[in-house]
Each structure stands twice: as C-alpha cells, then as structure tokens.
Amino acid sequence: MQKRLAQHFSGRQFTIFWLSGLIILSITLFLFNLIFGSVNIPFWSVVKALVGDLEINDSWRLIVLKSRLPQALTAILAGAGLAVGGLQMQTLFRNPLAGPSILGISSGAGLGVALVLLFAGKIGGIALSHLGWTGHLSVALAAFAGATLVLTLVLFLSRHLKDNAMLLIVGIMVGYAASALVGILKFYSMKEDVHAYVIWGLGSFSTVSWSQMGVLFPVVTIGLIASFFLVKPLNVMLLGEQYAGNLGINIKVSRLFIILCTGLLTATITAFCGPIAFLGLAVPHLTKGLFRTSDHKVLIPAVILAGIAVALFSNLIARLPGFDGALPINAVTSMIGAPVVIWVILKGKNLRTPGV
C-alpha cells in the first residue's frame, strides 16, 4: 500500500495523508472510548451527557463525565507522552530497543511506590492497601519522587559521561538496583500490599480523577510542546554526536534537554498510570514504518497521534463491551503491540538503527 500511495503522492502529500488519517482515527477512537464500556449507554445519551444536558439518566451522565472522559483523556496524554519519550530515546541512543523507561525512570517510580505501599506498611504494622491508598495521590507523589530521583541521578551522570552508550548502561543498572530494592520490600511485605503493588505495576488509565488531571494535563502538555523545540537537535543527533558537534549543536545541552523532556513525561505518566509497557517502544517503530522518514519535524507530531490512537485502542480493548471487569492495560498494549511491531519489521525492512 505504501508503494502504491507513493506513486500518487509527493513526499509532502504522503505525510499529510497519513497525518490526517491518524487524526481521524484518534477522534473516532476517542468517541468509541466514550460510547463503549461495561455499562450499556446509548449513543445519544453520551452526547447529551457531554454537552451538559441534565435531562438524561443521572448515573449515565456521571459515568460518562466522571469515569469515561477522564479515562480517555488519560489514555490520550499517556499515549502521546510515552510515544514521544520513546522516539527521543531511540534517537538519542541510536538504538531501536530504547524506550522511555530505558533511563531507569520507571524503575525509580516503582521503587517510590514500593516504599509507600510496602515499606510504610512494614513500619506501621498494617496493610496500607486497606487504607485505600492505592488510588490515592500519595502513590502518585511517591512514584514521581522516585522517578525524579533517578532522573536527577541520570542527568548528573550524563554531564560526566561522554558516551551515550555509557548512559544507557547506567540507566539500565539503576533500573536493576531499584528492582532489587523493590524485591526485598516485596519479600517482607503483607499479601495485600504486594497485591496492591502488583496491580499498580500492571498499569491503568482509570485511576486519574479530575483533580489529579489538573496535574497530569499541564505537565504532559508542557512536555509535548517542549518536544517540538527539540526537533533540530534530534535531527542532528541522527548523524552521530561528532557530526552534530561539528554542525554547531551543543551536544551536552541538547542531551540534557532531551533527557529532561523524556524524564518529565515518563515520570509524570508513570506516577499516575503505573509503568505502561511497550507503547513508548512500539509506537515510534509503527510511525516510522508508516511515514518512512527520519525527519523529526514529521515524526514528532506523527508519533504523538499514533501514540494517542494506540493508547485509546488498547483502552477500548481493555474494557470490551459486554465484559464486566477490565483487563490490565499493560497486557493489552503488549499483546497488540508485539505482533504489530513484528509485522512492521517483516513488511518494511526499514527498521535498522534510526537514521542509518
């Protein structure tokens, strides 16, 4: 299909075609997210609820406004943010296996949550999960604190490490260390707390309430806007650091900003949604397969839209209509993502190291 399209379109039209396609897809999926859920709500009632018509069934109105809408918005923010983070990391490290969690930020967030859920319970001698702390802001705060801690460490090290590959290794090592600490905490914790932690680790778009949205929305928006300002350094990074240096780009400063941007996005999203697997790794590959370009001027908006679409689609699958419970979001993203990425690799054969 790509080849056939390429015959009819110029490069620019080709890009616009796919971008508008993704926009339409995202909007459709957003609406589907509002319409479908475990409770059957007719289409027009959903619309009425959205426009603020008070005449409809009160439960339905509250379900749409307080459950489905924040959830769909969270999926949009998380999908966009993680995908951009993944793209930036893949470019920065020139490694197709990099993702937003590669810097150890997710592990840091996990450690923060483990400290709150598992360790605090150990001191008080009570199972904290009974406190209802699992959906509580304190968990998000702890995750954010843990993620920021790791991020600071990585930033600090990045000033001293010349090589990006070193940074990659440091990020992974930090991740291992954090996981080990979590393991120790888990071992000595009560069943309920471990269960709470495991569930947090499965990720979820539905724990963000409107008051938490007040934090998530602005931070992710800032991160996304910032990524547009990083287009130039990212493009130059593709050439390799030495070329980039020759072209007058301050490598260290650019690297700092790229890490900061990804770190901010990942830390915030992980804090509220838990570690969402795979989106950040898979979406950039999908996008590159579609757009066949390595220009970040195109890739960044494209990755944002594709991230939104994939996250909304996963969320839709996770709460399939007629199914009472919900699947953990991580199971869905990975289950959809893995085959798709393999398909793209087999089909496109253009998935080498980015920029090469």
Place this chain on the structure above:
Amino acid sequence: MTNDQLSLNIEHCFSGKATQSGVSQKTCLCIAYFNQIKLSGDKVMVMKSFLGVVALLFFLSACESGPANNPVKELFGTQQPDSVYIPDYSKGFSISYYDGVKLVHVADPWDSTAVGQYILVGDEDAPAKYRNSKVPFIEYPVSRWTAFSSTQVVFAEKIGVLETLKSVAEPHYISNKFVQEQLEKGAIRDVGLASAANVEVLLESAPEFIFVSPFKDNRYGQLQEAGLLIINDCGYIEASPLGRAEWMVFFSTFFNKEDTARTIFSGIVSRYRDVQQVVANSEQKPSILTGTLFNDIWYIPAGDSYMATFFEDAGTRYAYRDRSGTGSFALDFETVFHDFRESDFWLITVNHDGKFSKDDFLQMDERYADFQSFQENRVVFSNTDYSMFFEKGIVEPDVILKDLASCFHPGLYPDYEPVYFEFLND
C-alpha cells in the same frame, strides 16, 4: 556439612533405594542439599546433626510408605466409629470418635475429590497401634503448639488454651494482650511470615503441631520436610459466617475441649438465629452496596459468599445475591456505580489510623460522593485499625449480625451500640 558427609547422605539414599521400593531418590538428594545450604558454618553444629537426623528419619519414613495405600483404611478397616461429629454449617471437616482415639478429617479445600488430611488425636492411654501408624498422632494435653493465623489465637482464647501457644507467625495481626506480652518476653516466638516461616526458630520452639491457613501453592513443604506436623485450618474458606465459627470445634478437638467449643458455638448459633428472627419481622428491606475500589478494580462479594450471607441474614437486598460463587467479582467503577448508585446503605472496612472521616473517604476516590448512600449519610464502616473485625469477627458472627441489623434497621435495636461498625457522619 562437608562433602564427605554429603556423599554419605546420598549413599544412604541409594542403599535405601536398593532395599525398599517407592522411595524418591530425588527427595533424598534434596534433603542432603538442603542441609548443606542451611547449615554451613560451625556455630550450628548441634542443629546440623539434628537436622541430619530429621532428614534421615524423613527419608526412612518415606522409604517405608512404599506404594500408595490408604493408611486410615489399614488402621480401622471396616470398624465403625462410635459417633461422628459432622458440622451443621461448616463443610471442610469431620470428627470420628473411635474407642480410645479420635480421627479428624480435613477436606482438601480446593479439590473435593482429593483424600484430604487425616489426624489422630488421643490421650496417653491411646493404643500403640494408633501411635505408630502412618497417620499423624497428637496426644493431649498439648503442651506446645504454633498458630500461623490470628484467628487461631482467638479460638484458643475462647476455649482457654492460650498458655500452651509457643510460637506464632505474623504477630502484628494479633492484638491479644497476653500473646503480645509473651512475645516481648520471648516465651512465644515469632517465626516471621506464614508463607516463609523461619524453620530454625520453629524447630527450636518444637511445636507438637502447627495450625496453618493453606496456600494453594504448598508453601509448607519445607516445614513438613523438617518433620513438623502441619494442620490445615481451612475455616477462612467457608462461605457462611456460622460455618467459619464452627471451625472452633475442629480446633478444640486437638486440645480435647470439644465440649467447651460446642457449648460456645451453640450459644453463637442461637443468638444468631434470634437476630434473624427479629430482622424477619422488619417490614423494610434496604438495598446494600459493599467494598471500595482497589486501584481501579472493585472487588465485590459473589452471591454465596461470606458477606452476601450476612447481608441476606441481616434482612437486606444485595443486588448480586443471585450471581453464584463464593469468592468475589472484579468489576470496574462504572458497572458498580450503575448497579449500586441508589443503594440505601454502603458497608466498608477500612484500616485507618485514628478517626475515619468523610474527607478521608473521598480522598480514596472523589467519585464516592456521587453515591446516594454517601450523600444521605448511610455509609457504615468498620475501622479494622481498632475494630478487630477480621480477627475476632470469626468467633462473633452473632455480634456482627446484630451490628448490621441495628445499622440497617434503625428501629429494631434502639439502644444498641454496634461493636464493630459505625456510621460515617463527619
């Protein structure tokens, strides 16, 4: 343990295998290996040889058991018991009384077709054939035993056998003052987590038996290999409140205190029935919601579960009463919100340090404010930080039921002050 000793152990195993059929060579190797791992270092010399003996004994007994045949049948043949205690409400156990010995049977909690566990209980006059059989034998009066769950401590307190408790697991769940004092003195030992108990402390504490709540994946294999007698206390799996309390009779059998337990239990039953009768006269049948979101999942009891039975007996309408199952359903917010938004009452358990307020509740999830029961101040909660609902509730289903009845039918017990529950008013 040196390598020589290790190979010696293995040699024993092989020679054992040569003479006896049905022994698992792997098990022996495992034990030898286990000994080596656990006991490197000189400080634990005594322990080392002791464990070695235990391992050897275990291995010998394993050798003896040979091909699988039912040891209970072998012991009793066609002999009929003088009497049998089949519980009225519990499903998981039975006690057969033979001349001079009691045979306690615990059903496998997950597989009803499995044989389950048999234990013999008798006094010092019990005939030798029972003592030396392959079925574990417990002699009362018991002088040392171990509790892995706080409910067993509550049972023990009720029938008055707490002084013989010598070690416990997870003591932070136990609020009994006597036990806490003894723990501080060291007279009762803390063996750590139930799922990963400290074998050395347990062996030193030398209990005649250990009451455990069984895990689906057998976490007690190591303890059994160390020669400890594990008794499955499956009370928590019972679906009915009275069924759970009746496990007190099972528990008391090992201490020869069935009479005490049965008297207490029949008191519980009659008080429970009294409340049911009073409730039956009430004209109102309020609807009820229970539970809260756990992350983004709302675990809500199935129709035949422990809580659903309480709701039925307390004269309330529980919307999922017809959905069969003894466990719970994992639902999302919108399903529960849709089905229970207009419920009259909302029952929750929280573990909150200090006074639990509406603000605390809404901090858990602000959407709780949209439930009618919340808006009309009809949220009933038990703060397990001090209410001991999970710990003591098991032996007081009558009190819990009366609490619930008085909360859900305000006119029935006008002067009654609920023990476990209170209304969320501020």
